[in-house]
Amino acid sequence: MKHVISVMVENEFGVLSRIASLFSGRGFNIESLTVAETEDKSISSMTIVTHGDENIIEQITKQLNKLINVIKVVELTESVQMAREMVLLKFAVNSGPKRLELLRLIEVYQGRVLELGVRSLIVELTGERAKIEAALDVLAPFAIKDMSRTGMVALARDSQKN
Amino acid sequence: MKEISGAQILLEVLQEQGVEVVFGYPGGAVINFYDHLPDYSCRHFLVRHEQAAVHAADGYARATGKTGVALVTSGPGATNTVTGLATASMDSIPLVVFTGQVPTPLIGNDAFQEADIVGITRPCTKHNFLVKRIEDLERIVNEAFHIAGSGRPGPVLVDLPKDILAGKCPKRKAVKASLKGYNPNYAGHPGQIQRAMEVILKAKKPVFYVGGGVVLADAAARLTELARALQIPVTTTLMGLGAFPEDDQLSLGMLGMHGTYRANMAVTESDVLVACGARFDDRVTGRVDTFAADAKIIHVDIDPTSISKNVDVDIPIVGDVGDVLDKMLELLKTSETETKAYAGGHDEWLAEVARWRDQHKLSYQQDDVIKPQFVVEKIGELTRDKNPIVSTEVGQNQMWAAQFFTFTQPRSWLTSGGLGTMGYGLPAAMGAQVAFPERLVIDIAGDGSIQMNSQELATVVQYNLPVKVIILNNGYLGMVRQWQELFFDKHYSSTTMNHAPDFVKLAEAYGALGLRAQRPDEVEPVLKQAFTHPGPVVVDIVVAAEENVYPMVPAGEAISNMLLV
Numbered sequence: 001m002k003h004v005i006s007v008m009v010e011n012e013f014g015v016l017s018r019i020a021s022l023f024s025g026r027g028f029n030i031e032s033l034t035v036a037e038t039e040d041k042s043i044s045s046m047t048i049v050t051h052g053d054e055n056i057i058e059q060i061t062k063q064l065n066k067l068i069n070v071i072k073v074v075e076l077t078e079s080v081q082m083a084r085e086m087v088l089l090k091f092a093v094n095s096g097p098k099r100l101e102l103l104r105l106i107e108v109y110q111g112r113v114l115e116l117g118v119r120s121l122i123v124e125l126t127g128e129r130a131k132i133e134a135a136l137d138v139l140a141p142f143a144i145k146d147m148s149r150t151g152m153v154a155l156a157r158d159s160q161k162n
Numbered sequence: 163m164k165e166i167s168g169a170q171i172l173l174e175v176l177q178e179q180g181v182e183v184v185f186g187y188p189g190g191a192v193i194n195f196y197d198h199l200p201d202y203s204c205r206h207f208l209v210r211h212e213q214a215a216v217h218a219a220d221g222y223a224r225a226t227g228k229t230g231v232a233l234v235t236s237g238p239g240a241t242n243t244v245t246g247l248a249t250a251s252m253d254s255i256p257l258v259v260f261t262g263q264v265p266t267p268l269i270g271n272d273a274f275q276e277a278d279i280v281g282i283t284r285p286c287t288k289h290n291f292l293v294k295r296i297e298d299l300e301r302i303v304n305e306a307f308h309i310a311g312s313g314r315p316g317p318v319l320v321d322l323p324k325d326i327l328a329g330k331c332p333k334r335k336a337v338k339a340s341l342k343g344y345n346p347n348y349a350g351h352p353g354q355i356q357r358a359m360e361v362i363l364k365a366k367k368p369v370f371y372v373g374g375g376v377v378l379a380d381a382a383a384r385l386t387e388l389a390r391a392l393q394i395p396v397t398t399t400l401m402g403l404g405a406f407p408e409d410d411q412l413s414l415g416m417l418g419m420h421g422t423y424r425a426n427m428a429v430t431e432s433d434v435l436v437a438c439g440a441r442f443d444d445r446v447t448g449r450v451d452t453f454a455a456d457a458k459i460i461h462v463d464i465d466p467t468s469i470s471k472n473v474d475v476d477i478p479i480v481g482d483v484g485d486v487l488d489k490m491l492e493l494l495k496t497s498e499t500e501t502k503a504y505a506g507g508h509d510e511w512l513a514e515v516a517r518w519r520d521q522h523k524l525s526y527q528q529d530d531v532i533k534p535q536f537v538v539e540k541i542g543e544l545t546r547d548k549n550p551i552v553s554t555e556v557g558q559n560q561m562w563a564a565q566f567f568t569f570t571q572p573r574s575w576l577t578s579g580g581l582g583t584m585g586y587g588l589p590a591a592m593g594a595q596v597a598f599p600e601r602l603v604i605d606i607a608g609d610g611s612i613q614m615n616s617q618e619l620a621t622v623v624q625y626n627l628p629v630k631v632i633i634l635n636n637g638y639l640g641m642v643r644q645w646q647e648l649f650f651d652k653h654y655s656s657t658t659m660n661h662a663p664d665f666v667k668l669a670e671a672y673g674a675l676g677l678r679a680q681r682p683d684e685v686e687p688v689l690k691q692a693f694t695h696p697g698p699v700v701v702d703i704v705v706a707a708e709e710n711v712y713p714m715v716p717a718g719e720a721i722s723n724m725l726l727v
Contacts, residue, residue: 017281055470062466070343140430
């Protein structure tokens with residue numbers, strides 16, 4: 001089963017490598033990992049998407065906690081998390097009916113056009129993974145020239161704390 | 163303000179940390195350290211290989227309970243520490259290892275004697291540091307000692323670029339460790355401890371399963387008190403030997419792959435298993451689903467990752483095992499009558515354990531060839547009143563030492579349990595001898611293992627460390643040969659050691675005393691001579707070539723399924 005783990009770490013060189021080598025050394029999977037500074041520059045926030053049974057996830061969170069540079073580990077279950085992914089897509093489309101159809105579909109998925117060229121189009125899509133996957137399915141016939149996709153970023157919802 | 167160099171800051175902080183001994187090997191990157199070393203009080207022991215520096219610091223740490231310290235140069239000096247670090251990491255031994263590094267502007271440049279030792283040792287240290295600014299040096303050294311010695315102990319590496327050691331800065335006083343993400347939990351949860359005691363006091367067939375954590379936490383006396391008060395039999399792991407006196411009626415000896423019949427049977431049949439500072443290693447559990455299958459398992463460990471890692475635990479208690487045992491003893495005092503009733507209430511179980519003890523004792527047949535078990539027993543017999551420290555190499559020598567030496571004291575047994583490092587015994591014995599110059603320190607070795615670090619004979623002779631190396635010489639890599647005999651149709655591929663040196667001459671070449679025993683009646687006089695000789699000795703004992711270690715649980719089988727002879 002898929003699990004999302006949010007990890008607060010000290011913003012120091014080598015921390016990402018410690019986490020990556022923990023996963024590889026113990027045979028845990030990383031489906032995606034995103035990392036960036038938080039509002040406190042000495043702390044970075046990571047969102048790790050992984051999968052495994054309950055015992056494995058328990059080991060992963062314990063092992064992460066054991067790392068000296070890890071400050072906090074929270075497993076975000078689906079009911080308490082707010083999660084987003086982003087994808088940038090480049091299409092090779094000339095002006096014409098095909099382009100109009102593409103723009104309409106992009107609108108349906110609340111995408112944004114970042115660059116509109118004579119022969120190409122760069123689009124940004126943001127949303128839950130399911131939405132991104134659905135959009136990619138629908139957009140596949142439109143000759144996607146290039147694509148860059150982030151992993152998941154996630155936060156715990158506040159309302160669930162009560 | 164007066165400026166001092168990084169090397170001086172390091173030496174001052176070492177002094178403040180109470181470091182009395184450093185095992186090391188100089189080189190270009192750490193020459194500034196060695197330049198200032200004679201001005202400070204800490205004693206330095208020049209080893210002959212950096213691996214031995216780390217094992218010596220490890221032996222020193224195991225014997226004393228203090229953090230061991232080693233210092234080596236960059237590149238090959240640093241990479242040679244890896245096996246020592248991994249050994250200490252697997253056995254949770256507190257070490258701080260300093261490595262030289264090329265100057266910071268050259269890092270990443272493939273400079274001469276450069277190695278990314280922080281990257282290389284990340285998985286085999288508890289933590290490691292690269293010092294990039296001299297201002298951070300003092301804090302990092304203090305943090306390294308704090309991390310190494312607290313919580314579940316372990317080795318910490320500090321990488322020191324040459325320009326940091328050579329650079330100058332005003333020394334900032336008392337920069338303490340500040341670690342946001344590190345706060346080990348020592349106090350066991352009182353509710354969990356209460357629950358555990360209730361389960362223990364209802365047990366019909368209880369067993370204590372005791373690991374190296376009890377030794378590391380200096381909790382052996384408390385464990386002994388609790389086990390005796392409740393009359394609960396105790397088995398120890400390889401790492402736990404000495405945590406409970408083996409001459410006590412309640413002692414089951416060691417469990418696991420080469421454990422005693424009674425220990426493996428008692429654990430298998432137990433209804434409550436109390437694991438203290440042990441980690442359910444595969445060499446202990448054998449086939450996991452048959453390990454104490456009917457028992458409620460209580461697991462006391464300071465490291466939460468150890469709990470429910472291999473075996474599901476019914477009552478986990480995270481904390482220092484000494485603290486938990488204190489609280490358990492406290493609970494017993496408040497219910498003294500209940501305790502007494504309990505202690506006398508499971509005689510049937512104790513009788514069953516006693517029957518197992520008599521059924522398949524550890525044994526061997528001594529004929530006209532020297533049996534290795536006989537040698538270990540003799541060593542025990544001749545040193546009983548001397549409180550010796552025993553180290554081992556790895557393989558059959560280690561298992562016979564574990565089985566046939568009667569351990570009664572903690573911190574008197576130095577062996578590479580987790581990693582199984584051949585070549586560990588001599589440098590570890592050397593480290594322990596530095597800590598206790600007056601005690602008898604014995605390395606029980608094999609003819610294979612001793613060759614992995616025999617260069618340290620030069621070190622023990624140089625510093626007159628009177629270590630006694632007893633080689634059980636069977637001309638084989640015996641443990642692998644045993645597996646080949648039992649599971650590979652006696653296909654002794656590459657396990658015959660037919661070009662070993664003459665160990666007596668080897669000892670003499672280094673300036674140590676060399677002795678040899680070839681017949682059973684020579685063993686005792688030769689050992690006596692070795693133990694009374696004031697300097698280092700190598701004793702080459704020619705033992706039965708194809709003797710096996712029994713009992714033996716084939717890998718992956720239930721521990722009740724033992725090959726007995």
